[in-house]
Structures are given as C-alpha cells and as structure tokens.
Amino acid sequence: MELVAGNLGRRNFLQTGLGGAIISLSSCSSPGTGRRSESARPPKPGFPSFREVVDLTHTYSNRFTHWAGGTAKVELETLSSTSRGDGWNVTRWTIDEHAGTHIDSPFHRNPDGLTVDRIPARDLVLPLAIVDIRAKATESPDAQLTLEDLKLWEAENGPLPDRGCVAMLSGWDARVEKPGFINFDDEGVRHFPGFHVDAANFLLEERNVLSMAVDTASLDYGPTTDFPVHTSWLGGGRWGIENVANLAELPPKGATLVCGAPKIEGATGGHSRILALV
Numbered sequence: 001m002e003l004v005a006g007n008l009g010r011r012n013f014l015q016t017g018l019g020g021a022i023i024s025l026s027s028c029s030s031p032g033t034g035r036r037s038e039s040a041r042p043p044k045p046g047f048p049s050f051r052e053v054v055d056l057t058h059t060y061s062n063r064f065t066h067w068a069g070g071t072a073k074v075e076l077e078t079l080s081s082t083s084r085g086d087g088w089n090v091t092r093w094t095i096d097e098h099a100g101t102h103i104d105s106p107f108h109r110n111p112d113g114l115t116v117d118r119i120p121a122r123d124l125v126l127p128l129a130i131v132d133i134r135a136k137a138t139e140s141p142d143a144q145l146t147l148e149d150l151k152l153w154e155a156e157n158g159p160l161p162d163r164g165c166v167a168m169l170s171g172w173d174a175r176v177e178k179p180g181f182i183n184f185d186d187e188g189v190r191h192f193p194g195f196h197v198d199a200a201n202f203l204l205e206e207r208n209v210l211s212m213a214v215d216t217a218s219l220d221y222g223p224t225t226d227f228p229v230h231t232s233w234l235g236g237g238r239w240g241i242e243n244v245a246n247l248a249e250l251p252p253k254g255a256t257l258v259c260g261a262p263k264i265e266g267a268t269g270g271h272s273r274i275l276a277l278v
C-alpha cells in the first residue's frame, strides 16, 4: 500500500477509488491501528447504515387482485412511441389509487387529515418492526394482529421503535394475483388478516408509532363492515401501507423502511415504492 501511495502521491492516491478500497481493506485487516478512512467512518447519528435493499413492492399490473373484487385498473396510454417513429416512448397512466402496494394518507378516512403530498419527508423513512402472525393466519383467514401479539413482540425484542412502522406479516403476499387474496365467501364477505382495533389504539396512544403496514389488502381484517382500524389510525393523523411484499425476508427488528409515496397534490394515497434497508 505504501508503494502504491508513494508512486501516486498522497493527494492523487486519496482521489482514486483504489485508495478508498485499499484504505478500507487496511482498516479491516489491521484493527487497533487507530487509522480511519472516509469509508470506515461511522454513519451520522440518526442515519442508518445498510448492506442490502429489500423491495417490499409488488409489481402493479392489471393482474393484481382489487379489494373491491376483480382486478386493479392499470392503463398505459401511448402518447408517443419509438416503434412508430416518434423518437420517444411516453405513456399516460390511469391507475386505481388504492390498489397494488400503496399508501393510505390520513385524508383517506379523515377529512381533516393530510393528503399524501403533505406527509413530511422525514416521516417516510422509519424503523421497521415486523410482527409475524403467519401461524394463526394459516389456521384462520380471519386472524387479527392483536394487542397480545404486540406485547409478545416487545417481550422478545424490546420496545417498539419510536417514530417507527409496525408491519403485519401474515404470508398473504403470495396470493396477490389470485382470488384467494380477497377471499370472498358465498355471502360476499371478505376473509383475510388485518390489525385488531385494540392493537391500533395501543400503537396510537401508548407508543409513538407513525405508520402501520400489512401484506393484505386492508389495515382492517376482511370481514369488517365499519373499518375501525382505518377510522382510528388515519383519524389519529397516522398513515398506512397496504399490499406490501417480502416481509418474510426481513428480521423482526433492525430494518429501515423507506416509503416512496407519490407527491400528487390532493391525492388520498397511491402506488408507492416501498424499500427496506437492512
């Protein structure tokens, strides 16, 4: 390393990517030397470091099962096309706001709540806690994430993260392009897991949680008729994410969720790119 540094000169050496790579290797292999490179410097407080990005977003297509029945509407109208000699490929989208992996803004249920464009950016990057209810969701499609599930999570993992997102892992994300995702019975009642309102109220009143996420089509479980979780949670100024994917790839705590919410004036939510940094 010293030979290379001597040939390049210190300044050039530090300006090359090579220098950074060598210094990083050196600081890894020589603990205790007290030397520290730019790349080995610890992250600023409050900014997470990460090794991997996990995509929690389903591809949004017209095969996606819609909460109301049938499939989501996704239309790409061709405005110009290279294949017809226009020089550019440009489309205009028509999509359902609350289908696919998407955010529910407070305004979705609460006329005084924030529309999606007004949710502060600093609230859209947050520590993620994942509550695994797959065992009971396998036994019953009407399973709910209860207060007891949250207490058990805290007993195993410590307090739920401040200003965080609590996600329900039911395993339902494997069904998003199948009728079994909404799971209507013969009477037209839906059957899929969701949060229990007591759990939502605990997160709202006893913990400082900003967001909840589900791998099903609704924060409320399927059979509900009055949507108490939406009413309480969005009414309390919080927001939610529905139809998330791949939660099973993440640890119960330690990941950071990034919500790429649309910034469309007046929108009540909408398709979002949801990423987890681990």
Ligand SMILES: [Zn+2]
Residues within 6 Å of the ligand: 098, 099, 102, 103, 104, 242, 269
């Ligand atoms: Zn929604």
